Each structure stands twice: as structure tokens, then as C-alpha cells.
Amino acid sequence: MLSAGYYDAYYAQAQRVRRLIREATLRTLNDHDVILLPTSPMTAFERGALSEDPIAMYLQDIFTVQANLAGVPAISVPLGTDAAGLPFGAQLMAAPFAEDVLMRAAKHLF
Numbered sequence: 437m438l439s440a441g442y443y444d445a446y447y448a449q450a451q452r453v454r455r456l457i458r459e460a461t462l463r464t465l466n467d468h469d470v471i472l473l474p475t476s477p478m479t480a481f482e483r484g485a486l487s488e489d490p491i492a493m494y495l496q497d498i499f500t501v502q503a504n505l506a507g508v509p510a511i512s513v514p515l516g517t518d519a520a521g522l523p524f525g526a527q528l529m530a531a532p533f534a535e536d537v538l539m540r541a542a543k544h545l546f
Contacts, residue, residue, distance in 0.1 A: 454505050457502060457505045457506055458505065458506040458507060461502060461503075461506035461508060461529070462506070462508075462531070462532075465508070465529070465530065465531040465534075466531075469530065469534075469537050469541065470528045470529060470530050470537065470538060470541045471528065471529040471530075472526055472527070472528055473499055473502075473526070473527050473529075474499050474524075474525075474526060474527065475497075475499060475500065475512040475524075475525040475526060475527045476496045476497060476498075476499060476500075476524075476525075477495060477496070477498065477499065478496070479517075479518040479520075479522045479523065479524040480522040480523050480524065481496075481522070482522070499527060500512070500527060502529070503527070503529045506529075507532060508529050508530060508531060508532055509529070509530050509532070509533075509534065509535050509538050510527055510528065510529045510530075510538070511527070511528050511538055511539070511542045512525050512526070512527045512528075513525055513526060513527075513528070513542050513545050513546040514546065515545065515546075526545060528541050528542055528545070
């Protein structure tokens with residue numbers, strides 16, 4: 437993608453979007469110690485249940501991408517099980533270098 441003619445179309449635009457995500461995340465973390473959000477869009481699925489739908493399988497970790505793009509620490513903790521007995525969790529994000537805050541918050545949830 438870094439080949440001539442593609443830099444501006446793909447890489448430069450992706451870097452601009454990444455910067456916007458980081459800025460929005462850091463603005464939120466200026467006013468709040470942590471951000472709590474789901475780890476995945478649905479509870480765990482039975483083994484092989486999504487094997488025929490690679491896009492649905494791929495999207496199961498879509499909520500974890502923000503922390504990576506923003507460059508902030510994050511942790512996913514188990515919270516319980518759904519009606520079918522399948523586990524679900526939550527993700528916490530904190531400001532850069534605020535791992536101590538993140539771990540204290542995670543301890544309270546878990």
C-alpha cells in the first residue's frame with residue numbers, strides 16, 4: 437500500500453483516522469478515569485458456530501481495536517454468563533501510562 441500512488445489514498449488517510457480516534461479517546465479520558473465498554477458485540481458463541489461466516493467471526497473483536505489505535509492500555513475481564521451459560525466480559529481503557537488506575541478498576545469488576 438505504500439507504493440507510488442497509493443500512499444495518499446490509503447496509508448495517509450488511515451493515519452488521519454487513527455489520529456481522530458486517539459484524540460477522541462484521550463478527550464474522554466481527560467474527564468473520566470476509565471472507559472467501560474463491551475469486549476465483543478455478543479456473548480461467547482459455541483465452538484464452530486460462526487465458522488461459516490468469516491465476517492461475523494472477524495467482528496467479534498471489533499470493540500478491542502479502539503485501544504490499539506488510540507495507544508491506550510486496556511484490559512478485558514469476565515463479568516458473568518448469559519442465559520445459555522456462555523461467558524461475556526467487559527473491556528476497560530485508561531489514559532496512557534495509567535495502568536495502575538486500569539488494574540484497580542478491573543479488580544472492582546472482577
